[in-house]
Amino acid sequence: MGNQIIQSLVGTGKGILGEFTPPPDKSITHRAIILASLSPKKSIIKNPLLSGDCLSTLNAFRKLGVPIEQRGNELFVSEGKRSLFSPLRELKAPVSPIDCENSGTTMRLLAGVLAAQNFESELVGDSSLSRRPMRRVLEPLRQMGAAISAREDNFAPLKIKGNPHLKPISWKSPVASAQVKSAILLAALFPRGKTTVIEPEKSRDHTERMLKSSGAGIQIKGNRVVLEGPGSLKGLHVKIPGDCSSAAFFLAAAALVSGSRLAIRDVNLNPTRTGFLSLLKRMKAKINLSSIKEALGEPLGNIKMTPSSLNAVQISKKDIPSLIDEIPILAVLATQAKGKTVISGAEELRVKESDRIHSVVTELKKMGACIQEKKDGMVIEGPTPLKGTKVKSYGDHRMAMSLAIAGLIAEGATEIEDFDCVKISFPNFLPQLKRLCLRN
Numbered sequence: 001m002g003n004q005i006i007q008s009l010v011g012t013g014k015g016i017l018g019e020f021t022p023p024p025d026k027s028i029t030h031r032a033i034i035l036a037s038l039s040p041k042k043s044i045i046k047n048p049l050l051s052g053d054c055l056s057t058l059n060a061f062r063k064l065g066v067p068i069e070q071r072g073n074e075l076f077v078s079e080g081k082r083s084l085f086s087p088l089r090e091l092k093a094p095v096s097p098i099d100c101e102n103s104g105t106t107m108r109l110l111a112g113v114l115a116a117q118n119f120e121s122e123l124v125g126d127s128s129l130s131r132r133p134m135r136r137v138l139e140p141l142r143q144m145g146a147a148i149s150a151r152e153d154n155f156a157p158l159k160i161k162g163n164p165h166l167k168p169i170s171w172k173s174p175v176a177s178a179q180v181k182s183a184i185l186l187a188a189l190f191p192r193g194k195t196t197v198i199e200p201e202k203s204r205d206h207t208e209r210m211l212k213s214s215g216a217g218i219q220i221k222g223n224r225v226v227l228e229g230p231g232s233l234k235g236l237h238v239k240i241p242g243d244c245s246s247a248a249f250f251l252a253a254a255a256l257v258s259g260s261r262l263a264i265r266d267v268n269l270n271p272t273r274t275g276f277l278s279l280l281k282r283m284k285a286k287i288n289l290s291s292i293k294e295a296l297g298e299p300l301g302n303i304k305m306t307p308s309s310l311n312a313v314q315i316s317k318k319d320i321p322s323l324i325d326e327i328p329i330l331a332v333l334a335t336q337a338k339g340k341t342v343i344s345g346a347e348e349l350r351v352k353e354s355d356r357i358h359s360v361v362t363e364l365k366k367m368g369a370c371i372q373e374k375k376d377g378m379v380i381e382g383p384t385p386l387k388g389t390k391v392k393s394y395g396d397h398r399m400a401m402s403l404a405i406a407g408l409i410a411e412g413a414t415e416i417e418d419f420d421c422v423k424i425s426f427p428n429f430l431p432q433l434k435r436l437c438l439r440n
């Protein structure tokens with residue numbers, strides 16, 4: 001599929017210059033579509049991300065009978081009928097399997113919703129999603145009373161026999177995963193009683209924040225969340241903030257390409273997502289955060305970035321959840337940082353859209369990086385000059401974008417195979433990158 005050539009900026013005197021508003025946040029858009037679909041009231045979602053992954057969630061709820069209408073840059077959900085079993089909207093049994101395509105968030109969160117319905121459903125995905133572990137959501141949902149079968153008891157397709165009379169549980173998750181936590185919390189909206197989820201480290205908390213501002217009874221204490229069901233949800237009136245994970249690629253470019261000066265506006269600064277920004281500071285990058293305000297239960301602000309010489313860092317298990325999606329681009333930064341960067345406790349990367357430990361190490365090595373694969377992470381020694389060559393994205397959007405930024409600082413052109421996958425989270429990535437590079 002579509003290859004893309006990235007021209008080097010080395011020796012051109014061009015930097016990353018100007019202002020940039022990142023695309024709307026992917027995780028928050030998924031949750032807004034889900035909660036708006038579950039509330040029987042009218043909802044408006046302004047500035048949603050209409051990328052591949054979020055469209056998978058939107059189409060899934062349309063298939064479940066929710067009237068979601070797109071008007072320009074807004075989504076409208078009209079009032080619906082209340083279910084006989086809960087204070088939430090009545091969903092319709094789907095006539096065929098629901099295709100979650102490449103989206104792990106769609107499959108896992110939807111499994112939580114479908115576990116509580118009075119009908120059967122099936123969730124399918126593309127080849128990447130069909131290789132990702134699902135037992136982590138099946139186990140708690142089964143304990144709540146849903147009957148779910150999966151290929152090899154771990155992989156999609158998932159066949160879900162919903163149960164409108166689920167029971168609340170207390171679940172100690174072995175992985176810090178917002179998708180697991182959210183699947184349980186969504187199922188917990190249905191039965192009467194308190195459901196508790198405890199994580200080893202706190203993962204992103206957008207579900208909790210949005211449930212709280214929608215009126216659900218939810219209490220959060222450190223890594224423990226308690227939801228008291230049945231939850232009734234108000235209609236949503238939200239504006240989705242910019243995605244800090246998408247902003248990370250341009251922040252990295254501005255940190256690496258000499259002569260850059262980048263201002264990023266209206267980006268979500270939820271502390272469960274900003275590990276990458278803290279890390280940039282630890283690497284001695286010139287980063288400045290300002291105008292931090294609160295918008296609908298989520299912090300929002302602006303970021304300014306200029307280049308500087310970077311230092312290596314040590315990243316361990318406790319750091320991972322707040323920067324899990326930024327590790328591929330962090331590896332690119334580490335190739336240019338002075339010293340040995342060690343990333344450990346990151347085995348979750350092996351079960352993302354690609355095995356991101358293997359794909360990052362293999363492709364950056366082709367470009368001349370001094371990088372070594374470890375079971376639970378990687379070791380990178382820098383600074384090392386990179387060279388342009390032909391590399392693979394593995395159909396993984398964050399790999400494709402990380403390699404594009406590496407291409408800017410590599411000597412010669414970089415050809416990235418299967419670049420179209422950027423549509424999953426950031427369809428406008430290339431035009432935005434070109435715009436910021438051309439303004440010199």
Ligand code: S3P
Nearest residue numbers: 027105176177178179180324325
């Ligand atoms: C996400 C949670 C994270 C993240 C993914 C999006 C979410 O996955 O990697 O890109 O929206 O809940 P895990 O929760 O499985 O770690």
